[in-house]
Amino acid sequence: MITSKEQIINYFQSGIKETKDFRIGIEHEKFLFDNKNNKRIDYSKIKQMFAALLEFGWNPILEKNNIIGLNKGGKNITLEPGNQIELSGDKLNHIHEACAESQDYLFELRQVTQKLNINIVSAGFDPISKLNEIPNNPKQRYELMTKDMPLGGELSLDMMYRTCGTQLNLDYNSEEDFIKKFKIVNSIVPISIALFANSAIVEKKKSSYLSYRSKVWQSTSRGGLPKIFFEELDFEKYAEFIINFPILFIQHQDTYISGRKYTFKDFMEGKINEIGNKLPTENDLATHLSTIFTENRLKKYIELRSMDTCGWDCLCSGPAFYIGMLYANLDEVYEVISKWDKSKIINAYLEAPQKGFNTQLMGKDLLYWARTLLDLSKKGLERRDILNKNGKNETLFLNHLQQVIDNKLTNADHMISKFSKTEDLSELYDK
Template sequence: MAKTSPIIEHKSQMIEHLMAGCKPKPDWRIGTEHEKIGFCLKSLKPIPYEGGIKSILEGLQRFKWDPVFEGENIIALKRDGASVSLEPGGQLELSGAPLEHVHQTCREVSQHLREVKEVADEINAGFISLGFRADTKLEDVPIMPKGRYKIMRDYMQKVGTLGREMMFRTCTVQTNLDFSSEADMVKKFRVSLALQPIATALFANSPFLEGKLNGYKSYRSRVWLDTDADRTGMLPFVFDEGFGFEQYIDYALDVPMYFVYRGGDYLDASGKSFRDFLDGKLDVVSGEKPSLSDFDDHLSTIFPEVRLKTFLEMRGCDTGPWGELCAMPAFWVGLLYDQSALDTAWDLVKDWTAEERDQLRRDVPKMGLQTPFRNKTIRDLAVAALAISREGLNARAKLNAHGENETVFLQELDEFVRTGKSNADRLIDKFNGDWNGDILRVYEDCRY
């Protein structure tokens, strides 16, 4: 019998719930998530659910993945602490298991991509590594059969102009990292928020829109600027004196709700108040108070550049080729998991103003590594951040079978800052050069 989640009677329960994420350093883990865009090999059109995504999820079960259903529809798989799930427009996501070092993460990513390719090949499908669909129009993206996505899809029309674009045409890579205490969480939260635009520039990989150049290096990041201001952004209050778990909960409680999950169904609570829910005054479940499980569901509908749960999620990057899926967690682990590196990173960003941080967030999607900042560029900041990350990874000294530590995963990022060209810049050069403006070449060049 499933355990019943405790009913929330006091704010202290929510604070304690987040504080339960505090772990001693030896127990810190790395969880990496990435999405990818599927396409039919012959038509190059998106993969539908029936006869496509559904078949892939069914086929992956040969690798000992257990299916997860919503009604009669298979919507996810689970195995050994990891999951494969279905995003709104058929993007396939791997949410990796909590692992000790990036070498394990890279093995996990490689195994997953091999499994997906084997199954996808059988139905003449493939997947590409881009942060935004290169040539598919919004109306041509198939809708996946998940209840929460219908509620989100309808609500997005009311709160921003690009919310549906985010749902159906973007792809990201994220990493989830631990903290030891409230003070440790706060410092990591501040450093990672400030440096998130630098990561966005390094991993920029979405320069196309409907077959043409869109004028951005990370159009995925641009889309988030006009998705839903109530639940996105750079969270300036995180830098306020006295910030901690309670202040984040206060913020979360003021973010409008999407849904309440009851009996296998998603009840539409879009735009309603979680504070009313706490008082038993939410009309869709009249008289009920929320459980901690309801609170977790609500936290999962908040999308700032860094998100707090019982861990911290780095959310600022476009998905990319295999090497970048490994580089992304390595970059953040080096910055945040060694105390000396974390202190140095804080020294780098601690005098940046809220206005400067917000301006970087707005400028980087368009200009990438060339974005100006205080008589320098983001490229210069990326050089500094990579040097700090390398120091942190060296100090961790987590070796693979060849005696290499995790700094091996920074090499591609080193090349980006050496040349001043991210993956987006390389794709722009190809589009204007060898591809001769033929966007369909992206399906060959960016296929996993």
């Protein structure tokens, strides 16, 4: 049972790995549309799709006899509230492996979606549907979240039902290493938003945003970029942060109970009557950590969560960008961001979804900082020098971002340009 802050600190310390054992985990979400009517697919279609994927060696994950996901080896396909699907990848050694995993998944997904007349959309925000048009599914926690989340953030339901992101999971080799990495990833969120912007079309119209997904996450319950994240945030301070953070829900026997009246501290002190004052287990702690929706967060590894989903051609670019900086050039990147002012970062964070590269940070625009960080990432990946079978190192995955920066055109800009010419919905679908 978790009853003390020290136990939570120990939980984070148990994630410490030797540098040689560092791994990379990538998670990415996709929207699925019925080709016949351009509407998001419903749960009955999800069941057909999951049944077809079983032929590729996936195994069903059930909740009360309902299929809510699939697993195979160290990989999972999970179901999001509006039937977006997410691949949570295995823990892999380098970007070549991670990209190969995504390509294998794409191959399987394409076989199934073509057979079932389903279109895939790789964007940070649903470009077509209104919120009230999106079907749900029987995954229990989502019913409770749909009721409680809007109480703490006006766009929370848009986050749940109309956004897709790419997430990267990274390791740390000490508490000091975590502190540096966490400060970097929070400081560069504005650059990440601008560089990976891919959600400009909303309800078949140009929004005034390049990353509307990021705007939504800024107005989501339990989300955002807390000021404490810019301090030298060690395991103890993060433990205190999450202890005093409200609970989203508690899984008790076969049901989910709202936690909105309680903090995790109440849980640790046995003050929750609805569950017979029971104390939290390590599983309850893990659930709490994964229902804090900040731009980055700590579990037994660091989760980076500020990238819009992008197409298959650029899927590996975000992970490569971060790996080059954080696994192979940490000190040089830290030297750059350590001079930045917290209030200016937060201001850039709020402006970046709309202004993109034109957002100002410390007297320079985000395009300047993106170029600076890309160079540092490239240097790191060259230092790692991990080669594929053709003798190419991981820098090849940065080519997409180099083009974005050289042309000053993001995925969002390309989508605005393509869609605005014809307003043809087929332009929004993955080719």
